[in-house]
Amino acid sequence: MTGTLTTPAVSIGDVSVRFQSKRAEVTAIQQVSLDVAPGEFVSIVGPSGCGKSTLLKLVSGLLSPSSGSVTLLGEPVNGPRHDIGFVFQRAALLEWRSARRNILLQAEMRGMNSAEAGRRADELIEMTGLSGFENALPHELSGGMQQRVALCRALLHQPRVLLMDEPFGALDALTREQMNVELHRVWRETGTTVLLVTHSIAESVYLANRVIVLTRRPAVVHEVIEVDLAGTRDYSATMARPEFASTTAHIRELLGAVTGQD
Amino acid sequence: MDKVQADRWRGVAERTWRPAALLAACLAVWHLITVTGLVEAYLVPSPAKTFGLLVDKWSYLWGHTWVTTYETILGFVIAGVLGVLVAVAMVYSRTIESTAYPILLFAQVIPKIAIAPLFVVWLGFGLEPKVIVAVLMAFFPVVISTVTGLKSVDTEMLDLAATMGGGPVKTFVKIRFPAALPHLFAGLKVAVTLAVTGAVVGEFVGSNEGLGYVILQANGNMDTPMLFAGLIVISVVGVLLFLLLDLAERLMLPWHASRRGAAVTTLLAKGGS
Numbered sequence: 001m002t003g004t005l006t007t008p009a010v011s012i013g014d015v016s017v018r019f020q021s022k023r024a025e026v027t028a029i030q031q032v033s034l035d036v037a038p039g040e041f042v043s044i045v046g047p048s049g050c051g052k053s054t055l056l057k058l059v060s061g062l063l064s065p066s067s068g069s070v071t072l073l074g075e076p077v078n079g080p081r082h083d084i085g086f087v088f089q090r091a092a093l094l095e096w097r098s099a100r101r102n103i104l105l106q107a108e109m110r111g112m113n114s115a116e117a118g119r120r121a122d123e124l125i126e127m128t129g130l131s132g133f134e135n136a137l138p139h140e141l142s143g144g145m146q147q148r149v150a151l152c153r154a155l156l157h158q159p160r161v162l163l164m165d166e167p168f169g170a171l172d173a174l175t176r177e178q179m180n181v182e183l184h185r186v187w188r189e190t191g192t193t194v195l196l197v198t199h200s201i202a203e204s205v206y207l208a209n210r211v212i213v214l215t216r217r218p219a220v221v222h223e224v225i226e227v228d229l230a231g232t233r234d235y236s237a238t239m240a241r242p243e244f245a246s247t248t249a250h251i252r253e254l255l256g257a258v259t260g261q262d
Numbered sequence: 263m264d265k266v267q268a269d270r271w272r273g274v275a276e277r278t279w280r281p282a283a284l285l286a287a288c289l290a291v292w293h294l295i296t297v298t299g300l301v302e303a304y305l306v307p308s309p310a311k312t313f314g315l316l317v318d319k320w321s322y323l324w325g326h327t328w329v330t331t332y333e334t335i336l337g338f339v340i341a342g343v344l345g346v347l348v349a350v351a352m353v354y355s356r357t358i359e360s361t362a363y364p365i366l367l368f369a370q371v372i373p374k375i376a377i378a379p380l381f382v383v384w385l386g387f388g389l390e391p392k393v394i395v396a397v398l399m400a401f402f403p404v405v406i407s408t409v410t411g412l413k414s415v416d417t418e419m420l421d422l423a424a425t426m427g428g429g430p431v432k433t434f435v436k437i438r439f440p441a442a443l444p445h446l447f448a449g450l451k452v453a454v455t456l457a458v459t460g461a462v463v464g465e466f467v468g469s470n471e472g473l474g475y476v477i478l479q480a481n482g483n484m485d486t487p488m489l490f491a492g493l494i495v496i497s498v499v500g501v502l503l504f505l506l507l508d509l510a511e512r513l514m515l516p517w518h519a520s521r522r523g524a525a526v527t528t529l530l531a532k533g534g535s
Contacts, residue, residue, distance in 0.1 A: 062421050082427035092418040096440055096517040108436060109428030137517050 007074045009161055009193040010036040010059055015068030016218075017054055027218035028054050031068070034212060034221065038160070041187055041194045043204035045251065046214030046222075052197040055219075056163045059195060060084050073160060082110070085154030085192075089166040091146035093138040099149045100125065100134040106156040117156065124152040127189070128182060144175040151183070155190065164196045168203065180206055181235050188232065201248050201255070205229075206238055211247075213254045223254055307487040315487045316494065327495050329472040333389060333461035334503065337396020338454050344397070345404025345453070346446070350434075352405070353412040370402040375463050382468040392464030392472070399460030400453035407449025411442025444518045447511040454507055458500040473499075 017029040028051040036042050044052050057063035058070050061081040070077040072084070093102045100121055107117030125131055128148040138146055147167055154162060167183075168176045180203055187194055187207070198204050204211045211225040228243055238244055289309055295301050296308035316323065348366075352359040374395050381391035415438050423433040465474025473496050480488035 057421075060421075060425055062424060080424040080427070082425060084425055086422055086425050088418045088422070090416075090418060092416055092422055094419070094437065094440070096515070105436065106426055109423065109426035109432055111428075139517075 007038075008035040008071075009038040009040070009073055010034070010195065011069075011071040012055070012058065013069045013071070015058060015065040015070060017051065017058070017063070018066045029058075029065075030218040030220050032214075032219065032221055036193055036195060038193055039191050040210065041196070041208045043196045043198055043208035043211045044214065045198060045201060045204050045211060045255065046219060047216045047255065048199070050214050050217050051219040052214060053165050056086075056165050056195060056197055059161070060086055060163055083159055083161070085157070085159040085162045087147070087150050087154045087162070087164045087167045089169045091138070091143075091150040093146055093149055095138050098135045098137060099130060099141065099145075102138065102149050103152045103156055106153050110157060112157065120156055120158075121152065124155055127186060128152055142175075143171050144179060147171065147179065148182075151186070155186070155192070158190070159192065161193045161195070164194065166197055166199060169199060176200070176203070177235060183207060184233055201251050202239070205244060205247050205251065206233060206235070211251060213251060225251060304484065304486060307490055311487050312490045312494070316491045319488070319491070323473075323476065323491065323495055326471055326473050326476045327499060330458070330461050330465065330474065330496070331499055331503075333392040333464065333472065334396055334454075334457045334499065336389075337393045337460055338400050338450075338457040338503075340393065341397045341400035341453055341457065342404055342450060345401050345449070346408050349405045349408030349412060352409055354430075366402065366405060369398065374398050374460060375466070378463055378467040381464070387468050387470065391467070392461050392469065395464040395467075396457040396460030399456040399463075403449045403452040403456065404446070405449075407445045407452075408442060411445025411449075412438055414445065415441045443515055447507065447515065451504055451507050451511075454503045455500050458496065458503065462496060 012032055012034040015029060015032050016027065018025055018027045020026075032055065034042075044055060046052050054063060058065055059072060059077065059081075061070075061072075061077045061079050064078065072081055094105065097105065103121045103124065104114075104117055106112075107114065107121075125134055128151060130145065130148050130152065133141060133145060136145075138149070141149065147170075151167070154164075168179050171179060183194075184207055194207075196204070196207060205227055206229075208227050211227060213222045213225065214220070215222045225247060227247060229238060229241065292306075293309050296303060296306055348362065352362060377398075378391065378395050381394050385391045385394070419437055419441075420433070423437055428436070461472070462474040462477075465472040466478060469475050473492050477489055477492040477496075480486070480492060
């Protein structure tokens, strides 16, 4: 363990991202700073196309910032990092592999010990309720099931940081709630640091320790909201709590104000 | 078990009867044209005469069929391997892509029948010129389809692979190439039928064996039954090679084929549920 409680798991320092479009230089992100403590769950919300996903790409090293610095687990990020797990909105599964073998792709790519990886995969399958679907091909699985497979794949190598880019955006409302509950449990059980980009205010508050509200492009941090809810969160009980209602109302107001201004 | 088997055969029958009926209708029309004397018999021989000849001259035709099939398969395999290699190089290097593309296109649009005599001049009357023409015919669709296939991989999947840290070789073997296989097979199926044409064109230009030679000889002798017989055998060779590839595709890509309902490919289907 290189990271201690004092070293943030993710540290984004004064980062800007600019890219050249056909006509002009566009600034996607402007001087964003953010520290995420180890084991913390941070949600990022903001208007569509404001650069939330760009932020995750920066942390994973898939994209380099135009200026500023990104540090992951105490080491500066330059180039794709292998010590993270990534979940996208689309499950991005290999359609010729069964659920279990899709999860094990992570192990094969990393050259992990296959017996150990198999055990770990079975654990995750159990934990995410995929039991009985191990040998199903992706097209035989529902959207929620596919996303569970993607989550298992992202967790197989026990990454200390999990990046999620609107992972439940394509699911129906009920499945989404169910997935929220499961993700909350998985997070509590694994102690992984999570950065979640989402469009759902309820989701962001239910899951997170902190919610980061970004503005429209060029994205800057509009406000950081500490979520003051209990460690274990029963879904309907949490939804009914006055703190939950006031926090979501506050974020909704912020986002309304953010999208309204220009 | 027996019910499954019965359902399977019913499925096969359901898929086969329409093309079979159409084929029978065509034969009937062909038969009628010849028996009514609508067309002179020396111009269009009757089906009976043609198929009679196919049976009588079987050993003669078999030898030539084997020659053409051999040239076709050789040309097809070379085109397949070369095509995939070139496609991979083009997908991974923009420089190679921009350099090779114009040459490829040029090689494709140049009429093969017009350059075939050149190969005869260079390489003589043996196997080589036929194989080269077959390769030239079959190469292009393989390259185009493989390039399309390799480029059609999810960018998210490639991003994911980058975070998994397997390196380019593992990414290619485990993700990119298998993902390109459906496209590759589409290209191979087109290529194999073109390879048959290529081999026959090569034989037209200069040879003393093969089905192209048979047809030229028959043409010279005004032997229309033999000409028709040769055409039928060539078509059968092409169809069989196509079906063989289709079968290979079904065996290798059940995950893909199972969700597809193309009419041509259901002939050999195992009658899924």
